[in-house]
Amino acid sequence: MEPAAVLDNNHHLSYHELPYIIRWREDRCTRCGRCTAVCPVKAIEPSVMVQRLVMSDGKTPMPSMVRHVMHVVRQVTDIERYCTGCGTCTLVCPNMAIEPEYNPHNKFLTHKNRGGVSYKRGGRRNDPSVSTVDKLKFTRISMLTDPALDAGRHEFHVRTLLGRNLPPEELPLKTENGKLVVDRESGRFVPPVREIFPIRIGSMSIGALSPPMWEGLAMGVTYLNEVEGIPVVMCSGEGGLPPRLLKSRFLKYFIIQIASGYFGWDEIIHALPDMVEDPCAIEIKYGQGAKPGDGGLLMAYKVLKLIAKIRGVPMYVDLASPPTHQTQYSIEEAVAKMIQSMSMAWGFRVPVYPKISGTKTAKAVLNNLARNPYAAALCIDGEDGGTGAAYNVSMDKMGHPIVSNIRECYLDLVKQGRQNELPLIAAGGMGKRGNLAANAAAMIMLGASAVDTGKYMMQATAGCFGDEYNRCNLCNTGRCPRGITTQDPSLYRRLDADKVAERVVEVFKSAETEFKKIFAPMGRSTQLPIGMSDGLSVGDKAIADRLQIDYAC
Amino acid sequence: MCRLSAITSDNYFSVMENILALETMKEGHDGSGLGLVLKDLGGEFEHLKEYPILSGVCSNRGLETLDSYMDSMGFKVKFMWEPKIRGSKDVQARDHYLVKVYQYPDEYKNRSFDEKEMLLMNTRLALRKMGEADESIFAFSFYPDVITLKEVGDPLAVAEFFGLDRDPLKAKIIFAQGRQNTNYVIYLYACHPFFIQGYCSMTNGENTAFVPIREYLTSRGFPGYMGYNSDSEVFTHILHYSLRQLGYPLHYYKDIITPLKDSEIEQRSDREAVALMKKSLRPLCIDGPNCVIGFTPDGTTFMVQDSKKLRPGVVGGSKGKYALMSEECGLDSAIDARNRSKDIFPMKYDMVIVPPGAQEVKVWNQLQF
CATH class of the missing domain: 3.20.20.70 (Aldolase class I)
Incomplete structure (x- = not known):
């Protein structure tokens, strides 16, 4: 005799424990299989279900019960294959028949430690509230007391300095004939300073990013510098740079x-x-x-x-x-x-x-x-x-x-x-x-x-x-x-x-x-309002x- | 917008010339204060040039505090001038308007002028601190050959209240400002022109970069960089910092407050120095809208505009007398007999400089150096 625990599915999770629940519409689905093929975590799979249908074929109602085997897309409740809500299934579906829906009542974190392995992921802090900066x-x-500037007409200098600026007292300057000149004999070290756009692309490595992603960022940055004149820079992340880039003139970005x-x-x-x-x-x-x-x-x-x-x-x-x-x-x-x-x-x-x-x-x-x-x-x-x-x-x-x-x-x-x-x-x-x-x-x-x-x-x-x-x-x-x-x-x-x-x-x-x-x-237009x-x-x-x-x- | 009236001459002239120019430039409500700074004094002060003059306002109690402090510091009164106050419904009289000429304390008589300057400034700051909370003492300037007068009200009414129309003070350089009260409560310390150790300036317009500039100046560790009841006070202190503290020639003041673009700096013969200076003094850059008129300890007067020239300003006159005004009608009032075609309206790269003695006027251009 099977234990009751199996018969009543007591140790299975329900959909309500999961962070996303798949909404699948039987009437729209053509069973093309794209969604199940593309799902990165195999959270959905093709399956069959038996339906009991009441049918009547004659001229007068003569209902009868038939058992009908139906092909469906089913969400699995295995915590290791939970639906992440990415929505790739929705993206590939030709008939808008499937989409994941966020389940605010989920108990995902309560269960995501099977085998004593803590939950690991990518992304950032899961806190959708409005952040302080927003x-x-x-x-x-x-x-009226001072005229606003014209964003479309006035010149704006939206640039910042990356590097150490010496305090003016320490600059190697001297006055000669009413002019300031650099005093080369002072022996003072003037640190290097770059003028850049105040938003930088933060560190993401080759390796963490795919080749087209990293190349895309790098090409975009280069275009911004060389064609648009916006000195955007990006950080390599840990993992080096391609050898050709290291030896190229684009390294400065x-x-x-x-x-x-x-x-x-x-x-x-x-x-x-x-x-x-x-x-x-x-x-x-x-x-x-x-x-x-x-x-x-x-x-x-x-x-x-x-x-x-x-x-x-x-x-x-x-x-x-x-x-x-x-x-x-x-x-x-x-x-x-x-x-x-x-x-x-x-x-x-x-x-x-x-x-x-x-x-x-x-x-x-x-x-x-x-x-x-x-x-x-x-x-x-x-x-x-x-x-x-x-x-x-x-x-x-x-x-x-x-x-x-x-x-x-x-x-x-x-x-x-x-x-x-x-x-x-x-x-x-x-x-x-x-x-x-x-x-x-x-x-x-x-x-x-x-x-x-x-x-x-x-x-x-x-x-x-x-x-x-x-x-x-x-x-x-x-x-x-x-x-x-x-x-x-x-x-x-x-x-x-x-x-x-x-x-x-x-x-x-x-x-x-x-x-x-x-x-x-x-x-403000001449300098960044730091x-x-x-x-x-x-x-x-x-x-x-x-x-x-x-x-x- | 404030009205600015500055006149520099090789002869002593009456302060009423500045006041009447202000009156000519008056438009609409414009009566929340008058500030005057006189340098290179004439009349009774002509023979007292090496003695420091304390200018301020105080209550009866404040005067007692002030006198006892000055006495304790070893300053002895050499001469005193008080305006001949004429009651006015427009101006609320305070107890005392001080213009006191002192002798240096004995131990300072043979000290260097630098040391004397520090003593004078620290004394002024100490007086300010003593009387600031209860407004019993306002100390505006304490410096040889310089007088400051300030009061709330319509400039002409204030001048008449001080009796300047009957018994005018005279000097070779006089700055006057009619203040429109906008962002700040009417407070004497917020009234231009501002003065520190021989440097003086007045400004019209708002300074949108005020807070970062104020933070930069107050963190220089120089006790005189304080106050800032007006966003315009920073212009005086930037002038003092650039010239006195850093030792830069006057025209670099313009390069500091309105730095050139890097591509423009490339055209300069001093490009390397200017490029370094631009980075190091970045927090002192202004965005206007401002016209700044100032003088330096040697009696040079100047006018500069913000980098978009968002405020009016004109300089004109003839050999021996020039006026630097916020509007042309003020210039007409002050120096009518002049060649108008030679009036100068400084643009965004210009610094108009009138050397001491007012024999000529020079336009220094940021791009042509």
């Missing part, structure tokens, strides 16, 4: 990241003698906002020939970066030495700066860097940053919000009078609700010199399905249904690098226009007090 409003509008695994750096150092341009900057990654304290991981199945070559590793091995740099025993010494070594590699011509996760200790890091003449900036990545792979608990529960972190760091620099010396770069959640330029402008007015964006770029340029309702977020599995975060040619052939590049250009051109539409009514906190208000008194801005309601 609550900020631009309220200092030039009205790229920030090369070095992280705790040092992947790709053997190749980079060997390419140094052949470089015809310096990179834009070097980013030393000490932390990532999405998974503070965690290292990176590129799964073995993503380490194909190209990736292995670029990174200088064997094919098909897991590439784990340790949580911290192995040489990092103190900020005073090890970090300073690393900054200096990287600077020295390029003859002190390239800005070198660290990137850390948002944290309560950010001010301590900042103060140390402020005293290091070779530190070119500080990038802080807040809790809403994205990642290709991490534990869900790290993404959802670890990390510090970026807004107050940046603000307190800026105010600390103001207190020391160094607000123009060490640029702050804000990352994590920029454009989370689509307001990329507005978020960037708000962060700038709070004191950031620039912002990084990654997730937004994947969403805007390649249609990434991921959102804060845990939709898709399959980046870690290598089965990205859009072909963005996969090394599987059958998946990434879906993505056209040229189309990605086109979208990159559109995104940045539009962001530049939106910047102008924000800055013009506030009467720290113009009187321009902002928020309808929450506690946030206003914490950020030292106005409360408006």
Whole structure:
């Protein structure tokens, strides 16, 4: 006799435990099979059902019962094959017969630890509420007492500086015949500074991204610089750059990241003698906002020939970066030495700066860097940053919000009078609700010199399905249904690098226009309004007090 | 918008020339204050040029505090001037309008002028601090050969209230500003012109970049960079910072507040220095709309515009007397007998400079250097 537990399905999950429930319409479905074939997690499968139908064929009603075998698309309730809500099935369905529907009552996290394996995923924090940066409003509008500028007619200089600016007292200048001239005998080191667009494409590696995705971003950035005259730069992420790019004149549009695994750096150092341009900057990654304290991981199945070559590793091995740099025993010494070594590699011509996760200790890091003449900036990545792979608990529960972190760091620099010396770069959640330029402008007015964006770029340029309702977020599995975060040619052939590049250009051109539409009514055009906190208000008194801005309601 | 009237001459002239120019430029409601700064003084002050003059306003109690503090610091009164107040329904009289000439404390008599300047500024700041909370003392300037007068009301009415029409103060450089009250409560410390250690400026328009500039200046560690009850005060302090603290020649003031584009800097003979300066002094860049008129300790006067020239401003006159005005009718009032075809309306790259003695006027252009 079978136990009751099997007969009543007591140990099975119901659809209501799952985050997404498939709505399938029998009347529209042609049983073409596209949806079940394309589903990246096999959450749906073709199946059969027996239907009992009451039929009547004669001229007068003569109902009779028939048993009818029907082909259906069925959602499985196996937690390992849960529907991620990506909607690829909807995308391929010719008859609009299927779509996943978010189930707000799901108990997904309660069950997603089978075998003692915690839930891992890609994406960012699953918090769909309005973030602090989206609550900020631009309220200092030039009205009558001073004329608003014209976003379409006036000249705007929407650029920022990446690199350490010397305080004016330390500039090697002297006066000769009523003119300032550079005093070459002073022996003073003038750090390298780049003028860039204030929104950068944040670090996403070749390996984490598919070839067409990375190429698309790179082509878009190059086009923006060379044709549109918008100096957008992007960061390599950890994992190096293609050898041809390292030796090309386009290297100047790229920030090369070095992280705790040092992947790709053997190749980079060997390419140094052949470089015809310096990179834009070097980013030393000490932390990532999405998974503070965690290292990176590129799964073995993503380490194909190209990736292995670029990174200088064997094919098909897991590439784990340790949580911290192995040489990092103190900020005073090890970090300073690393900054200096990287600077020295390029003859002190390239800005070198660290990137850390948002944290309560950010001010301590900042103060140390402020005293290091070779530190070119500080990038802080807040809790809403994205990642290709991490534990869900790290993404959802670890990390510090970026807004107050940046603000307190800026105010600390103001207190020391160094607000123009060490640029702050804000990352994590920029454009989370689509307001990329507005978020960037708000962060700038709070004191950031620039912002990084990654997730937004994947969403805007390649249609990434991921959102804060845990939709898709399959980046870690290598089965990205859009072909963005996969090394599987059958998946990434879906993505056209040229189309990605086109979208990159559109995104940045539009962001530049939106910047102008924000800055013009506030009467700012000549320089980026860094720290113009009187321009902002928020309808929450506690946030206003914490950020030292106005409360408006 | 504020009305600005500056006159520089090789002869002493009456402050009423500035006031009448302000009156000519008046339009609509325009009566929330008058500010005057006189430099290179004539009349009773002509022979007291090396002695510092404290200008301010105070209540009876404030005067006691002030006198006892100045006494404790070792300053001895050498000469005193008080305006001959004529009651006016438009102007509310305060207890004392101070213009006191002091002798330096004995221990400072042989010190360098730099040390004397620091003493004077710190004394002014101490007085300001003592009287700021209860408004018992306003200390505007404490410097040799410079007088500042400020009061709320219609400029002409205030001038008559001070009796300047009957017994005018005279000087070779006089700045006057008729203040329209817009964003700020009517407060004497918000009234231009502003003065610090020999540098003075007045401005019309709003300064949209005020907060980052204020934060930058206050974080320089220089005690005089404080106050900022008006967004225009930063223009005076930027002038002081660029010239006195950094030692830059005057025209770099224009390069600091309205930096050229990088492609334009390439045309300059001092391009390397300007490019470095632009980055390091980025927080002091303004966006206007502003016309700034200022003077430096040597008596050079100048006018500059924001980089879009969003405010009016004109300079004209003849050898020996030039006026720098926010509007042309003011210039007509001050110096009618002049060759109008030589009037200068500075544009976005220009800095109009009248050297001490007002013998000539020069236009320095940012692009042609």
